[in-house]
Amino acid sequence: xxxxxxxxxxxxxxxxxxxxxxxxxxxxxxxxxxxxxxxxxxxxxxxxxxxxxxxxxxxxxxxxxxxxxxxxxxxxxxxxxxxxxxxxxxxxxxxxxxxxxxxxxxxxxxxxxxxxxxxxxxxxxxxxxxxxxxxxxxxxxxxxxxxxxxxxxxxxxxxxxxxxxxxxxxxxxxxxxxxxxxxxxxxxxxxxxxxxxxxxxxxxxxxxxxxxxxxxxxxxxxxxxxxxxxxxxxxxxxxxxxxxxxxxxxxxxxxxxxxxxxxxxxxxxxxxxxxxxxxxxxxxxxxxxxxxxxxxxxxxxxxxxxxxxxxxx
Amino acid sequence: xxxxxxxxxxxxxxxxxxxxxxxxxxxxxxxxxxxxxxxxxxxxxxxxxxxxxxxxxxxxxxxxxxxxxxxxxxxxxxxxxxxxxxxxxxxxxxxxxxxxxxxxxxxxxxxxxxxxxxxxxxxxxxxxxxxxxxxxxxxxxxxxxxxxxxxxxxxxxxxxxxxxxxxxxxxxxxxxxxxxxxxxxxxxxxxxxxxxxxxxxxxxxxxxxxxxxxxxxxxxxxxxxxxxxxxxxxxxxxxxxxxx
Numbered sequence: 001x002x003x004x005x006x007x008x009x010x011x012x013x014x015x016x017x018x019x020x021x022x023x024x025x026x027x028x029x030x031x032x033x034x035x036x037x038x039x040x041x042x043x044x045x046x047x048x049x050x051x052x053x054x055x056x057x058x059x060x061x062x063x064x065x066x067x068x069x070x071x072x073x074x075x076x077x078x079x080x081x082x083x084x085x086x087x088x089x090x091x092x093x094x095x096x097x098x099x100x101x102x103x104x105x106x107x108x109x110x111x112x113x114x115x116x117x118x119x120x121x122x123x124x125x126x127x128x129x130x131x132x133x134x135x136x137x138x139x140x141x142x143x144x145x146x147x148x149x150x151x152x153x154x155x156x157x158x159x160x161x162x163x164x165x166x167x168x169x170x171x172x173x174x175x176x177x178x179x180x181x182x183x184x185x186x187x188x189x190x191x192x193x194x195x196x197x198x199x200x201x202x203x204x205x206x207x208x209x210x211x212x213x214x215x216x217x218x219x220x221x222x223x224x225x226x227x228x229x230x231x232x233x234x235x236x237x238x239x240x241x242x243x244x245x246x247x248x249x250x251x252x253x254x255x256x257x258x259x260x261x262x263x264x265x266x267x268x269x270x271x272x273x274x275x276x277x278x279x280x281x282x283x284x285x286x287x288x289x290x291x292x293x294x295x296x297x298x299x300x301x302x303x304x305x306x307x308x309x310x311x312x313x
Numbered sequence: 314x315x316x317x318x319x320x321x322x323x324x325x326x327x328x329x330x331x332x333x334x335x336x337x338x339x340x341x342x343x344x345x346x347x348x349x350x351x352x353x354x355x356x357x358x359x360x361x362x363x364x365x366x367x368x369x370x371x372x373x374x375x376x377x378x379x380x381x382x383x384x385x386x387x388x389x390x391x392x393x394x395x396x397x398x399x400x401x402x403x404x405x406x407x408x409x410x411x412x413x414x415x416x417x418x419x420x421x422x423x424x425x426x427x428x429x430x431x432x433x434x435x436x437x438x439x440x441x442x443x444x445x446x447x448x449x450x451x452x453x454x455x456x457x458x459x460x461x462x463x464x465x466x467x468x469x470x471x472x473x474x475x476x477x478x479x480x481x482x483x484x485x486x487x488x489x490x491x492x493x494x495x496x497x498x499x500x501x502x503x504x505x506x507x508x509x510x511x512x513x514x515x516x517x518x519x520x521x522x523x524x525x526x527x528x529x530x531x532x533x534x535x536x537x538x539x540x541x542x543x544x545x546x547x548x549x550x551x552x553x554x555x556x557x
Contacts (some may be wrong), residue, residue, distance in 0.1 A: 093401025
């Protein structure tokens with residue numbers, strides 16, 4: 001990538017390393033985020049997601065590698081970035097002893113924003129009826145929404161969200177996704193961490209799957225899931241002999257497995273001809289089918305596969 | 314950080330301080346209670362004072378400074394650190410420096426409220442102000458720096474619950490060893506020599522030196538107080554961790 005492209009990127013991370021004692025929390029991570037993009041860091045707990053975003057937020061200094069956020073080094077140029085980057089931490093970080101509206105107006109004052117815009121934002125996150133409630137009396141999901149509003153109040157160029165919908169019920173989660181989409185629509189770059197696969201799939205333009213501090217995969221949810229599933233699963237009304245089916249499909253005898261839940265797994269790509277052969281077998285033996293999963297893999301499949309491989313390697 | 318951000322932060326800090334019942338207890342109720350109670354109980358007042366309130370008022374001002382700068386500030390900051398508030402504010406344009414400035418202004422404003430009430434109650438009990446009041450303000454500020462240093466050292470290094478327990482314990486211990494409600498020369502010799510090097514007695518003795526006519530300014534106490542006012546904040550700055 002040329003220097004020009006680097007300047008066009010909102011975030012450039014190259015060979016990022018961060019070690020705590022003997023543990024390598026981040027181990028040579030590289031990625032770029034374009035302006036206006038929604039970029040997800042997906043991974044299991046302890047994969048290094050939070051460490052990575054905290055380096056982007058300027059809380060921690062990288063041991064090695066280069067980090068540029070809006071063209072600046074977040075650890076050195078924190079002051080310049082603070083008014084341009086909205087941050088939402090995993091643990092709220094809001095005053096429990098203030099009322100909801102007092103908190104949003106306080107954050108508005110940090111950014112020189114008036115009360116009217118602050119109150120409007122409170123409405124956007126659905127907290128108007130809770131405006132006089134003490135933060136300590138809000139539910140976990142309400143606190144998260146207030147925290148998001150605080151990150152947005154300065155109309156930042158970039159938003160860094162660490163597990164933004166943790167602790168939210170499905171409705172609050174949908175409201176939050178809607179809000180993030182509306183922010184993206186006005187050109188804000190968003191970096192978020194999540195361990196929720198559907199969140200990554202619905203919200204992100206591109207996803208980096210991180211495992212053990214390393215990049216396991218990078219691409220759009222569509223690209224990541226376009227690989228053929230290496231398995232076809234189905235359930236039937238009556239039991240069948242897996243070895244017989246494997247023989248009929250021209251596969252190794254152990255390629256069809258019955259799992260204890262009564263589901264059959266065919267360890268082969270779900271090609272049209274395989275599905276046709278399976279259907280023929282079931283017709284010949286007069287076995288009714290209850291469910292069949294084949295075709296494109298879900299992000300969860302990719303994720304489980306990569307994380308398992310990483311764990312074994 | 315802008316001026317309006319600072320003003321908003323000070324207002325928020327003051328609001329929270331005045332909303333905390335335990336904070337009002339330790340910063341207002343206890344100092345005023347000590348002043349009223351011991352002024353009616355002249356058994357512990359040393360000889361040479363026309364009125365118990367002349368002895369008590371400087372000590373109660375020292376107690377008030379200790380409660381605002383060490384206990385109230387320390388506990389509030391400790392829990393803000395626990396809840397991740399300090400971390401979050403570090404990512405806003407207010408910045409950490411702005412937060413420290415706002416907290417300083419808040420403590421000073423709280424002390425204005427405390428001193429106003431103490432002087433009013435003291436006057437009602439027969440105390441009359443004198444020429445020592447102005448230099449006493451300077452001593453109050455030095456004492457505030459010393460105790461705020463101790464409070465921030467606790468808040469920035471210990472768990473929030475430990476800060477809560479320890480700052481309350483120190484408050485109680487220094488109330489007894491600080492020459493506030495009764496003179497330290499009535500303490501056993503060992504405790505008296507310990508009290509002499511602690512900031513509480515140093516502050517109350519300095520205030521007495523300025524506010525009680527004919528008492529004489531205690532240079533030794535002033536040196537002790539100054540050492541605490543330099544040492545405690547320096548140590549706090551070096552050891553303070555923004556995240557628990």
